[in-house]
Amino acid sequence: PVTAGSIVVPYGHVIGNEKWRGSELAQRLQGKVRLIFEDALGLVDFHLSNRTCILLISEADLVAGDEFKRRLVRFRNASSLRGIVIVEKTQISDQYYLGVQKLVVLELGMVSLPVANQGEASQLIIQLVSFCVREQSRDRGANPFLGKQRAQLAEAAVLQAVQRIPGVGKTKALLLLQRFGSIHRLCNAAIHELEQAVGQTAAQQIYTF
């Protein structure tokens, strides 16, 4: 059964699929995160938050054939949750990784992360959980990769741009900008107006540019 609908995950908890109870992975997670087991999670192995969940693909899944692909596609079709696919990439399953990555990332638009074993998977999940928690608490500054919208003064940039016009250095650029104000007005200036600001030769150069 496909259960991919929304599940309410209590703040700071992880909901795990019943089938992981007692596994090495679950044992390593316990104590680090608050883990709750639930039946009927369907395709999903772990829910990290209301909108992020994890699907695990083991070495055995990879070797066994294409069943895991059907599972991923079914998940993608049924759910709008952000799916993170953790793939057990070992010496044996290494050869399959490229194909899996192509399917997961390029075709399904989900995230694919390789781990070497269940121990590494637990470590990774702990980190993912901590970022999910931060996201929920709106502590966006904590993520070093989220773009910050910085209002930058355009003055320096405008001056730089005007200096890219052939024959215009810093002095002429300043003269031009003081007279015309913006690049838009500079572009629409008549040649005699330019001549008044910077002289005949330069005015001709700017005008033809």
Added chain:
Amino acid sequence: IPGPGLPSLAGISRVPGEHSPSLCILADSREICSGPEVLSCLRAVHGLRVQVCSLGTSDYIVSNRLAVDRVLQSELQSPGNRSKLSQRLQRLQGIFERICVIVETDRVKPGETSRCFQRTQYYDGVLSALVQAGIRILFSSCQEETAALLKELALLEHRKNAAIQVPTEPEGHQRDILNFYLSVPNLSYGAALNLCHSFGSITAVANSSVPALAAGARLSRPQAEELHRFLRHDFDLQLLPQPLPAKGK
């Protein structure tokens, strides 16, 4: 004076799926040293048109909206690189709609027995942060594989009708105009090329409306608004960040 319309736009917006003879990727000139096999594989094995230029921002530009950075696994392992990487990616987010990071396994140097990759907690933290920031991550085991991934990305973007389809080597006067566009903050190299190609002159760009800019440069709406604002920004000498150096230095 209204701009001269968008004469070349019909050429850009081809039907997706129609296979273009050569997909185009822009590569940063530093990649000649750091990823020579990526470049030669792209050209020789995959038959892509690779234009090396000084991008400065990202390692590769694969489409009008997608930038790709190639990082070595070891760089993600040590906290020393953190601020450099995050600054770089934050900057990219201001310029591109989509960002992808290809994590490449370090090459084993001759004479060195293959090092065991020790996965650190820090490494997992970086991956989690990237995932949460919506940055795509791909893993590659060597430069050849990186090239194959770049090709896949370029193909995918081509199918979504975002491929770079303008001449990438402007000459003479066009070169000067390109340099002018490149000085506009948060404008990508690809968008600058599109501006060169779609508009007859800088004046035409300066007089264009936001939708015309978005269509001509193939920018998103907010990016086109930013460009529009920049071109009409009223210069105020008082607001220049540092005082001008004294005359005659």
